[in-house]
Amino acid sequence: MKTSSSGLKGMICISAMTALFAACVAFAAPVGLPPVPVPADNPMTPEKVKLGDKLFNDTRFSTTGEVSCATCHDSKKGFADGLPVSEGIHKLKGTRNAPTIINSAYLHTQFWDGREPSLESQSAQPFLNPVEMGLKDHEPILKIVRSDPEYSNLFDKAFGKRGDQITMTEVKQALGTFERTLVSGNSPFDQYYFKGDKTAMSPAAIRGLDVYVNQGRCVSCHRIEQTQAIFTDNRFHMIGVSANQMPESLEELSAAVQNVKEKGTDIAVLSNPQTSSLGRFAVTRDLTDIGAFKTPTLRNIELTAPYMHDGSHKTLEEVVTFYNNGGRLKETDPVPELLSGGIRPLNLTEEQQADLVAFLKALTSPEFAQKKP
Amino acid sequence: MGKNKCLLSACLAGLLGLGFLVFSLSSQADDFTENDLKRWNQEFMSVVMKGEKLFHSADLGTNKVSCDQCHPNAANTHPETYPKFQQQLGRVITLSDMVNWCIQNPLEGEPLPLDDARMTALLSYITFERRGVSLAPGKH
Amino acid sequence: MNMNRRAFLKATGTGLMASAFPISLVKLAFGGQDPSQDFTFGYISDAHIQQIKGTQFVRNWDMGLIRAVQEANLLTPRPDFFMFGGDLAQLGKKEELDHGLEIMSNLRGKVRYVIGEHDYYLDLGKYWQDKISPLYYSFDHKGVHFVVLNSILTYDKWTHETWPSPMDRMLAMARLDNPKGSPFMVGDQQIAWLKKDLAKINQDTPVVVFSHSPIQKIFKPWNFWTQDAEKVQALLKPFEKATVIYGHVHQVQYNQIGNITFHAVMATAWPWPYPETYSQLTSCLPKITVPMNRADPFFERDATGWQFVDMKSGKPAVHYQLPDNPNRTVIFDTVTGKPKDVKYQDYNRRIPPQTHF
Numbered sequence: 092m093k094t095s096s097s098g099l100k101g102m103i104c105i106s107a108m109t110a111l112f113a114a115c116v117a118f119a120a121p122v123g124l125p126p127v128p129v130p131a132d133n134p135m136t137p138e139k140v141k142l143g144d145k146l147f148n149d150t151r152f153s154t155t156g157e158v159s160c161a162t163c164h165d166s167k168k169g170f171a172d173g174l175p176v177s178e179g180i181h182k183l184k185g186t187r188n189a190p191t192i193i194n195s196a197y198l199h200t201q202f203w204d205g206r207e208p209s210l211e212s213q214s215a216q217p218f219l220n221p222v223e224m225g226l227k228d229h230e231p232i233l234k235i236v237r238s239d240p241e242y243s244n245l246f247d248k249a250f251g252k253r254g255d256q257i258t259m260t261e262v263k264q265a266l267g268t269f270e271r272t273l274v275s276g277n278s279p280f281d282q283y284y285f286k287g288d289k290t291a292m293s294p295a296a297i298r299g300l301d302v303y304v305n306q307g308r309c310v311s312c313h314r315i316e317q318t319q320a321i322f323t324d325n326r327f328h329m330i331g332v333s334a335n336q337m338p339e340s341l342e343e344l345s346a347a348v349q350n351v352k353e354k355g356t357d358i359a360v361l362s363n364p365q366t367s368s369l370g371r372f373a374v375t376r377d378l379t380d381i382g383a384f385k386t387p388t389l390r391n392i393e394l395t396a397p398y399m400h401d402g403s404h405k406t407l408e409e410v411v412t413f414y415n416n417g418g419r420l421k422e423t424d425p426v427p428e429l430l431s432g433g434i435r436p437l438n439l440t441e442e443q444q445a446d447l448v449a450f451l452k453a454l455t456s457p458e459f460a461q462k463k464p
Numbered sequence: 465m466g467k468n469k470c471l472l473s474a475c476l477a478g479l480l481g482l483g484f485l486v487f488s489l490s491s492q493a494d495d496f497t498e499n500d501l502k503r504w505n506q507e508f509m510s511v512v513m514k515g516e517k518l519f520h521s522a523d524l525g526t527n528k529v530s531c532d533q534c535h536p537n538a539a540n541t542h543p544e545t546y547p548k549f550q551q552q553l554g555r556v557i558t559l560s561d562m563v564n565w566c567i568q569n570p571l572e573g574e575p576l577p578l579d580d581a582r583m584t585a586l587l588s589y590i591t592f593e594r595r596g597v598s599l600a601p602g603k604h
Numbered sequence: 605m606n607m608n609r610r611a612f613l614k615a616t617g618t619g620l621m622a623s624a625f626p627i628s629l630v631k632l633a634f635g636g637q638d639p640s641q642d643f644t645f646g647y648i649s650d651a652h653i654q655q656i657k658g659t660q661f662v663r664n665w666d667m668g669l670i671r672a673v674q675e676a677n678l679l680t681p682r683p684d685f686f687m688f689g690g691d692l693a694q695l696g697k698k699e700e701l702d703h704g705l706e707i708m709s710n711l712r713g714k715v716r717y718v719i720g721e722h723d724y725y726l727d728l729g730k731y732w733q734d735k736i737s738p739l740y741y742s743f744d745h746k747g748v749h750f751v752v753l754n755s756i757l758t759y760d761k762w763t764h765e766t767w768p769s770p771m772d773r774m775l776a777m778a779r780l781d782n783p784k785g786s787p788f789m790v791g792d793q794q795i796a797w798l799k800k801d802l803a804k805i806n807q808d809t810p811v812v813v814f815s816h817s818p819i820q821k822i823f824k825p826w827n828f829w830t831q832d833a834e835k836v837q838a839l840l841k842p843f844e845k846a847t848v849i850y851g852h853v854h855q856v857q858y859n860q861i862g863n864i865t866f867h868a869v870m871a872t873a874w875p876w877p878y879p880e881t882y883s884q885l886t887s888c889l890p891k892i893t894v895p896m897n898r899a900d901p902f903f904e905r906d907a908t909g910w911q912f913v914d915m916k917s918g919k920p921a922v923h924y925q926l927p928d929n930p931n932r933t934v935i936f937d938t939v940t941g942k943p944k945d946v947k948y949q950d951y952n953r954r955i956p957p958q959t960h961f
Contacts, residue, residue: 304553306568311902315554326928344678378675379909379927428674430667432905432928520779528656529664533874536781536826537884540877540899542961552902570664570901597883 121456123281125319127196127274133211133264135271138249143269145245146262152232153224155180160217160266163189169394169459170273175402179223186360186367188402191395193459194388196271199325203384203400206356206374210267215259216357223361229259236262275456276320278390283453284320292453299450302443307414309447311433312386322390322454327371327383330434331418332399334427336368337382348376367401381429391459393452407448415439508588515589518582525571531586534570538593545603559587641746642917646679646713648672648910649689649851650871652722653704661703664904665694668872669704672910673711675925683912684745686713689851689869690720690756690816696774698731705736716743720816720851721756721788721827726774728763729754740794742801748810748915751801755790755815755830756852762786780826780876787824788817789831798839810845810918819848820859820866823879823887828853840864845918855907856924858934859890860942866890867913867922867934867943875899875907878960894948896924896932897957903928 120126129135146152150159163177164170170192172178177189187203195201201213217223218232226232236242237257247253250261280300282291292300304310313322338344347366351359351373360367371380384400398404404413409420416422417436439447519538522528535541546559553565563586564575576583651669654662676686688708693700701723708715717737719729729739739754757763758777763786767773776782790798802811813819819836822828830836840846846864854876857868878895879887899907905927914921919936926932937944948954 304555308569308902310554311552316551317549317555320554338678341678341680341682345680377931378678379925379929379931381675381678426667428670430671432667432903432908435663435904526656527662528654529662532779532781534876534899534901536876537882539879539882540960552900566901570904594883 121274121276121281123276123278123285123320124194124197124274125321127271129271130209130211130267133267135268136249138245139265139268140272142242142245142249143265143267145242146236146266147269149235151235152218152226153180154226158224160214163217163223164192169193169391171395173396175397177223179217179220180225183222183225185220185222186362186364187400188397190387191391192270193273193275193456194321194390196274197321197388198323198385200385203387204356204360204369204371204374205327205385210270211263214263214266214270220358220361229262232262233257233259275390275458278456279453280450281320284315285318293449295446295449296453297450298443299446299448299453302439302447303450306439306443307437307447308433309414313389322388323386325386327380327385328431328433329370329380329382329384329427329429331413331427331430332384332403333364333368333401334382334418334429336364337427337429338365338369347373364401370400382427383431389451390454391456393455394459407451408444411439411444411447415444509592511585512588512592514581515585515587515592518585519589524567524576524582525573527572529571531566531571538590541590541594542603543587543591543594544597545600548602548604551604559590563587563590642915643746644681644683644912644914646676646683646686646910646912647689647849647869648676648686648708648711648872649718649869650691650720650854650873651688651704651707652691652694652871652873653700653707654694655697655699655703659699661700662694665873666703666707668874668905668908669707670710671905671927672872672925673707676910676912677710677712679912683713686711686715687814687849688715688717689814689849690718691722691851691871691873692717692720692736693723695771695778696723696726696731701731701735716752718752718814718816718851719754719756721777722774724754724756725763725777726770740797746915748812748918749802749805751798751811751813753790753794753798753813753815753819753836755817755819755836755850756788757791757794758786758789758831783825785825785827787829787831788827790815790819790836791832795832795835795839798836802839802843807842808844810847810915811840811843812847812849812915812920813840815848815850816852818850818853818857818866818868820861820890822853822857822889823885825882825885826876826879828879828887837861837864847920849913849920849922856896856932856934857890857893858922858943859892865919865936865943867920869911869922870896870907870909870924870926872908872910881960892942892944892949894932894945894954895958895960896926897929897955898960900928 147160150157150162152159158180162179163172165172171189174189176187177185179185190203195210201207201210207213207216215229218226218229236246237254243253246257246261249265252261279291279296282288283297304315312324312326312328314320314324315322338347343365347363347369350363350366351369353359354362356373360369360373366373368382371383372378392407396406398407398410404410413420414434415437418427418430418434518524519531522530524531543559546562547556549555550557550562560578560583563583567573568575648669652665653669654665656662692704719732719737719739723729723732733739740752742749742751744750763773767776776784779785805811813836817830818828819830819833821830821833841862843863848864848866849869850866851869851871853868854871854874855868855878856870857866859866875896878889880889896907906929909924909926911922911924914923916936921933921935924932933946934943935946948958
């Protein structure tokens with residue numbers, strides 16, 4: 092829909108912006124979270140959000156026409172998919188567990204190994220992965236968004252661009268903007284810790300918080316601070332998950348690195364479990380990063396089982412046992428040689444472990460809390 | 465007449481006594497000598513030395529590690545910066561909290577009660593080795 | 605090797621070695637025009653294996669050595685050999701040395717050992733000599749002359765006449781800030797041996813001395829100190845390319861004194877503070893050193909690590925492998941004739957974690 096003059100258009104844009112800005116200010120800092128960081132070259136607008144939402148759910152951007160971002164990041168499943176590792180076209184399995192998109196706007200890097208620096212740049216990768224959407228390049232996407240009348244309208248409204256003016260830059264920016272709206276705080280923990288409502292958490296969860304910040308040592312990586320809690324330090328740590336899949340010999344390591352160099356990191360790590368187990372090393376080639384993965388946020392963790400980068404931990408109880416044993420599911424398992432210095436046996440009692448799980452369940456935001464039938 | 469004299473003397477004595485008492489009470493509050501200062505400093509240093517001994521002993525934890533293995537002469541403890549926002553704990557803590565964190569983690573021991581004589585001794589030694597450095601609370 | 609490849613290697617400084625990949629081993633020999641070929645050796649030091657009771661050892665220090673060995677096993681191209689820089693044990697006990705050797709036995713490659721004071725002062729090096737290594741010796745490799753010194757000796761009186769028991773002596777030396785400590789030295793016997801040893805080689809042969817103590821005078825109260833440093837330095841003066849690599853300090857240090865380049869190595873066990881952080885005394889840390897990042901005790905391996913050393917034309921480039929931290933590389937700058945951190949040497953490039961107080 093064309094407006095009568097660029098001046099009017101400008102005014103409409105400005106008032107929309109003001110309204111959105113007001114909304115953003117109110118919306119920008121949910122209880123317990125800092126304001127959402129927004130890149131200077133991609134300010135938030137309702138038009139971009141609407142466009143991004145449509146792109147996010149569009150299954151036409153895959154070879155089979157059946158897979159969209161929402162396939163693995165399902166709004167009914169905490170914006171994850173409930174599977175150990177995600178399944179793309181033809182139900183092809185990757186090697187990694189789908190992280191939630193909720194609060195991913197606060198992360199300094201995207202993907203478990205941080206190989207993409209922003210929501211925008213991450214959004215373009217799964218389209219090209221053989222086990223995700225399977226496209227050879229982005230052309231099929233551009234064809235659709237440039238010709239589909241509804242997209243034409245939305246891109247025009249969001250970016251003032253039509254036809255061949257529409258590039259992957261706009262697609263990525265719209266997707267990033269949509270994802271940036273998926274932030275949530277205001278969990279029972281936030282009410283208790285930041286709003287001072289002593290009744291907001293159960294006694295077990297309150298005891299669990301004490302374990303979390305003291306003997307459990309969780310807070311050192313899954314950060315809670317005085318005025319906000321994003322539950323991650325945005326760093327990479329080797330905590331011992333899938334240690335037995337990691338290369339043990341120089342030969343195995345060399346083969347995994349060759350895999351990365353030949354196929355590119357994105358495709359290589361999702362195609363081979365041993366390559367995937369390299370973690371951050373695949374990106375930095377730094378020996379001190381072998382097997383290190385990004386600390387995920389714990390907000391809404393109750394909704395996003397199974398856990399860890401390979402979905403190998405089915406329940407929160409299993410996760411707590413793993414940490415309690417110092418990076419092992421069983422006390423008798425060997426200690427990985429390259430274990431992060433932050434991981435050690437915790438000597439928590441059964442009660443402390445149960446309390447910790449109760450606390451983790453208090454991190455679910457009300458808008459995502461599952462409604463029992 | 466003798467009785468009155470006695471009474472008068474008793475009153476005078478009482479007044480004098482009271483005056484003397486008042487006089488001596490008011491002078492005790494701010495009347496300490498160089499010797500007192502020396503003596504009190506020795507009392508303090510005796511606790512500093514206890515702290516020095518604890519700091520260099522294997523007695524605080526369960527794994528034979530002593531504080532001085534990472535902190536020779538209590539260096540790198542930065543007592544003048546507490547309380548501070550200890551970013552790894554996500555909250556503002558005091559020096560005692562940090563001492564207890566070290567006892568529980570690298571030394572794998574049990575935390576000390578805050579009014580424990582051993583905690584006082586450790587704090588005395590740690591701050592003594594940092595004497596003269598200006599307060600800088602909150603400095604990371 | 606063609607001229608383009610050599611130019612590429614020179615231009616990139618530490619170049620391929622620093623990245624450790626590609627896998628294809630590039631022969632870095634300078635084809636006869638240079639007396640030394642380029643090669644790498646690994647350096648693991650200051651493990652401080654500490655016995656709690658029986659077969660129980662301090663997990664933290666064990667993990668440090670285990671990690672260094674595992675990372676070193678994954679280093680490509682493979683280093684020519686490894687050095688262990690001293691202080692394998694904490695209190696010189698047989699159990700500690702044996703446990704340390706057991707972990708070291710997983711290291712793939714030839715290992716040579718330098719003794720540290722924590723290894724020496726319980727039995728004056730007897731078990732070390734029986735089981736591990738001579739106390740001082742030299743060897744040659746690809747045109748470089750290497751010397752290993754026992755630089756943690758001290759005055760005879762302190763060593764032999766002061767202590768009720770060997771363990772008392774060991775505990776006294778183990779305490780870094782011991783006011784009743786005694787300074788490290790090489791001693792006249794070794795000085796005489798070193799003089800003879802160096803007389804056999806040409807002055808254009810690169811010489812590398814491995815020592816536990818710094819062969820410098822940095823901070824006496826913590827024995828960052830070698831009492832007869834000047835005597836050793838004088839013996840190294842005639843050589844065009846002389847290097848000293850030392851342990852003991854558990855921190856990044858490097859220096860240039862005349863023709864001699866000095867490099868400290870990291871400990872696998874725990875970091876030590878820089879001497880300037882002890883506010884009651886002054887110290888002399890080499891001004892050129894860009895300090896390591898401050899230790900974050902919430903991660904056990906923070907401010908610990910190991911290193912591999914590139915010998916490029918007889919001068920070392922030290923690659924510090926620092927878990928939980930960005931790695932550091934200190935090369936030899938042939939223009940200034942001094943060591944230089946490739947990233948942070950310029951004051952404007954320093955970062956907040958490098959501030960120590």
